[in-house]
Amino acid sequence: MSENKIPYKIYLDESEIPKQWYNVRADMKNKPAPLLNPGTLRPMTAKELAPVFCEELVAQELNDTDPYIDIPEEILNFYKMYRPSPLIRAYFLEKALDTPAKIYYKFEGNNTSGSHKLNSAIAQAYYAKKQGLKGVTTETGAGQWGTALSMACSYFDLDCKVFMVKVSYEQKPFRREVMRTYGASVTPSPSETTEIGKKILAEHPGTTGSLGCAISEAVEVAVGTEGYRYVLGSVLNQVLLHQSVIGLEAKAALDKYGVKPDIIIGCAGGGSNLGGLIAPFMGEKLRGEADYRIIAVEPASCPSFTRGKFAYDFCDTGMVCPLAKMYTLGSGFIPSANHAGGLRYHGMSSTLSQLYHDGLMEAVSVEQTSVFKAAEQFARVEGILPAPESSHAIRVAIDEALKCKETGEEKTIVFGLTGTGYFDMVAYEKFHDGLMTDQIPTDEELAKGFAGLPDVPEN
């Protein structure tokens, strides 16, 4: 099909929503390292994971053999409310950049939660309901995951207890109220409602919290409350699995027009949107059917891939969760307080970590002022107000398109636009007022985080 027939937005038909998730681990020769029990240092069994996570989700977490997993009909029905999401050709951005590159973005912000997180939230809530649970607990940083989970829980009539990093709880009251609108209870973390919260508050009075700390509180409540389990919005294999719906749709849309991307770009916090977007493309790469350049983009102030260590680490500050082998800055690492651009988690999905370690994908880190510059440039021509997290991917898509301008190459670039930025206007305000700075951790600061890595023979 000729180039000028490609519409601005490629929408798939409702019937083209994938009916199965794709599990990239099935095609990996080097499987991601297993989660370890922090006490015994043996791989976590399904039985050991069962008090924390829902049964079906444990099975998905441990499944690295089945390439396709059926999406239950109840989840598909919910997906139909906001999927398929559009794949948009960024004609206006291409024109503004005067680049021969062809840029596409997969937009996941077309739902009330404002991000891709709903794709996994609805799956996790469904399996909790199916198991007959009363509710779930979780943590949220900027609030997108908490919002998505509240929506999913209200749909399935489940209780939802959210521990929200205190600094966000205070700075983002509107996010909090959205969650409460959907019936969730929201507690600022660290809180006095858990043992670990009390301990952290005693050790660090006045702390504004961190994701790792909120995770510990949420796990403590899940394990200690009958009929509750803990759910997590990123990092875990199961979350990447659910998010594969992004990549499967993107690939189907591109295939419709015979377009083959050269470069696929996504922002990386815990790795779920990137893992989902690249899944089917990576599958082809792993099976030797096609080749793509795949780029993870992370903030220079929280550079897990580019400056982290590939080691077993705690997933949370309280050290109650299993150990995961991943690129990590150490569970004690907290990005500088003036970092407003999201993607603050100290570790990275073990699946993506293994793929990166094996040279199957690249990573770059970018500074937040350049991220907001890209966000603004994008908003002004493409119209969508991007989330700061998503804007990391925009930054690198623009950089790659500008390289094409220099070389005259007509590369096809696809990036993930994970969400909208309506709740991030304080960060945008800082940027507009010239108050945003770039704080990059020194090697000494990183060394402190690495010093807290657990003593595991593999490390």
Ligand SMILES: *Cc1c(COP(=O)(O)O)cnc(C)c1O
């Ligand atoms: C949570 C979030 C991210 C980062 O999380 P990943 O698990 O790395 O995808 C990126 N963009 C938006 C809008 C988010 O809400």
